[in-house]
Amino acid sequence: xxxxxxxxxxxxxxxxxxxxxxxxxxxxxxxxxxxxxxxxxxxxxxxxxxxxxxxxxxxxxxxxxxxxxxxxxxxxxxxxxxxxxxxxxxxxxxxxxxxxxxxxxxxxxxxxxxxxxxxxxxxxxxxxxxxxxxxxxxxxxxxxxxxxxxxxxxxxxxxxxxxxxxxx
Amino acid sequence: xxxxxxxxxxxxxxxxxxxxxxxxxxxxxxxxxxxxxxxxxxxxxxxxxxxxxxxxxxxxxxxxxxxxxxxxxxxxxxxxxxxxxxxxxxxxxxxxxxxxxxxxxxxxxxxxxxxxxxxxxxxxxxxxxxxxxxxxxxxxxxxxxxxxxxxxxxxxxxxxxxxxxxxxxxxxxxxxxxxxxxxxxxxxxxxxxxxxxxxxxxxxxxxxxxxxxxxxxxxxxxxxxxxxxxxxxxxxxxxxxxxxxxxxxxxxxxxxxxxxxxxxxxxxxxxxxxxxxxxxxxxxxxxx
Numbered sequence: 001x002x003x004x005x006x007x008x009x010x011x012x013x014x015x016x017x018x019x020x021x022x023x024x025x026x027x028x029x030x031x032x033x034x035x036x037x038x039x040x041x042x043x044x045x046x047x048x049x050x051x052x053x054x055x056x057x058x059x060x061x062x063x064x065x066x067x068x069x070x071x072x073x074x075x076x077x078x079x080x081x082x083x084x085x086x087x088x089x090x091x092x093x094x095x096x097x098x099x100x101x102x103x104x105x106x107x108x109x110x111x112x113x114x115x116x117x118x119x120x121x122x123x124x125x126x127x128x129x130x131x132x133x134x135x136x137x138x139x140x141x142x143x144x145x146x147x148x149x150x151x152x153x154x155x156x157x158x159x160x161x162x163x164x165x166x167x168x
Numbered sequence: 169x170x171x172x173x174x175x176x177x178x179x180x181x182x183x184x185x186x187x188x189x190x191x192x193x194x195x196x197x198x199x200x201x202x203x204x205x206x207x208x209x210x211x212x213x214x215x216x217x218x219x220x221x222x223x224x225x226x227x228x229x230x231x232x233x234x235x236x237x238x239x240x241x242x243x244x245x246x247x248x249x250x251x252x253x254x255x256x257x258x259x260x261x262x263x264x265x266x267x268x269x270x271x272x273x274x275x276x277x278x279x280x281x282x283x284x285x286x287x288x289x290x291x292x293x294x295x296x297x298x299x300x301x302x303x304x305x306x307x308x309x310x311x312x313x314x315x316x317x318x319x320x321x322x323x324x325x326x327x328x329x330x331x332x333x334x335x336x337x338x339x340x341x342x343x344x345x346x347x348x349x350x351x352x353x354x355x356x357x358x359x360x361x362x363x364x365x366x367x368x369x370x371x372x373x374x375x376x377x378x379x380x381x382x383x384x385x386x387x388x389x390x391x392x393x394x395x396x397x398x399x400x401x402x403x404x405x406x407x408x409x410x411x412x413x414x415x416x417x418x419x420x421x422x423x424x425x426x427x428x429x430x431x432x433x434x435x436x437x438x439x440x441x442x443x444x445x446x447x448x449x450x451x452x453x454x455x456x
Contacts (some may be wrong), residue, residue, distance in 0.1 A: 015214055017300030019221035022231040030302045047350065063206040065301070066335050066342065070192035074185065120193045123349045136302055 005159055006041065009055055013037055014064050015082050029135035034061050035109050039102055040148065042083035044155040045162075054080030071116050078111040095148075098150050102144050106137035173327055187206035190294065194223045198304075198334045198344060201319055201377060206338045215310065215340060218297045226445075285324070290448040291315055293323075296340070299310060305371070305441070307331075311449055312339045318453040325447050328438040329353065329403060333449065341449070346416070347371040347441055354407040356415055357395045358431070361399035365393045365403055368437065369416055385417055385435040393431075397422060399433050 013033035021030045038057050042050035058073030065072070083105050090097040112132035118124055154160040234241045273343060294310035311317050313336050323330040323343050331351055335342035344351045348371045355369040367387045389395055399419045405412030417435040424431050 011210075011214070013209075014300055015218055015221065018297045019218050020225050021300075022222070022298040023225040025283070028302060030303075032301070036272070061207075063204060065299075066207040067196050068193040068199050069196040070189035074189045097259050116189065116193060118337050119190045120197060123213070134289070153339060 002160055002162070006037075006053070009037055010034060010060060014061065026135065026139065029132060029139060031143055032106060032110065033138040033143075034072070035079055035106055036077060036143060036147070037085045038080050039105050040155075042080040043055070043087045043098075043101075044152070044160075045084070047081070047084050050080040050084045051077055054078075055137065065070045068116075069114060074116065075109050078112055079105050082108060098148055099144050102148075103137045103141045106140040107133055109132050110136050122152045138156055169196075182426060201336060202256075203338075209391060211308070211337055215308070218308075219310075222295070222297065230250075257321050263412070285414065285450060288411070289316075289451045291317065291451065293341070293447050293449055295444055295447065299434055304350070305345040305445065306334070307343050307345065308340050309343060309447060309449070310340060312337045312341050314338045316451055317341050317449050320453050322410045322414070322416060322450045322452055323447050324450060325439045325444060327415070328443065329410060330439055330441075330447050332409055337432045343447070345371070345441055346436065353416060355401050355402040355420065357387070357389075357401050359396055359399045363394060364393045364404075365389065365395055366406070369401060370450050384437050384441070387433045388437060389431050389433060391424065391429055391431055395419060395422065395431075395433055412448065413447060 016121035017030055017033050021033075024030075034057055038050075038054050041053045045053065054084075055073060056077040061072040061076070062069045081095075085099065086101050086104065090101060111130075114124060114126070114129035114133060117129075151160070183309055219421055224344045229236075245272050257430075259339040274353045293311040295307050296347035299306040309323075310445075317333055317336060319333055319336055321333045323332060329346055331343045331345040333341045346353055346369070350356075351371055353369040356364040356366045359366050367389060370383045370388050372384060372386050387401065397419050401414060401416040401419065403410040403412060415438050417437040420436040421434040423434075
């Protein structure tokens, strides 16, 4: 049930980014909901689980988009690892730190997208790439107050809570 | 005792992973087709939901525009009132026809007619999705290889050029809009006297258009080239992707660069990419 729910949230993220958030964009900048979800999962998981979810989400997003295969796989694994690493150092119940963490990880993740795009020869100006990456990170931060409290509660007490085998 | 971390091993692993990702990205870049049943299945299953959500979003945005963009709507309202006053005493249509000549007249009628397009079959398509990321300007339409659409086929709307097909599945196709800087278009500018000046139109989606309202396209010219504001920009047919004489836009602003040798024309597109709902795919690459 937990895995199905996370998969459903991932697929909903793909759909919402291309539909509803197309109309709620900010000069063409939309949030990266999949990255936001991977950050949330990494904050509530062990490192291997976080990496596996980042990897699965990345592969699924790359295949869904149908081009530049590997870009989001690499980016989301890196985002999951960075989130986990930061969460070890920051207290995850502190809302302000979560906001900072989401900004830092989203910005770093989008920078990876920019540099990978440059690596395959796309026409980017680094200044514009930085601006877009910062825009996406800010948009992700704006969504944190509306999403994190529910997801966090669900990971601790709700449907997203990990239940050991003896408890099921 | 904690495990020792082999930093060199990790660096080598990351290097090879990065290399593998770059090779994979290069092999699957825009315009390269490869078997991807996962994407095809997801597009097939999700496209009805996406279409409903896209329509819903469009309705909500249209009906709440005055609320979200109160200042812009107020400004627009005031500007429109001024225009109405002006138009009452002045026949704008006649004025535009005199200024822009016969080609503008065709545009005023709503649908352009290009002799170069008549030789191809066209297929109508509805937009069912927009690119979910903020990095590329692509749309997905409900026509695919089953309808004879092929990679590289040009896509047009009622008023002019939209883009080209870069990815294709059985029932859907992904179109790279010309507003994206990856999509360059061989073009010509035809001035009032009918003289053509050739160049390349480039989208500025990833450049200054996010920060300044300078138009969606730009085109470089030599200082002495005879191009003026309001001149019409058409496809040149050079490069083999887009047929000749498809309208692209009108020159809105021209500025000299710092060296004084070149000038940049900022072009206002004729197609409103934000409200595109229906397009025509031109079967220029042998699709039946």
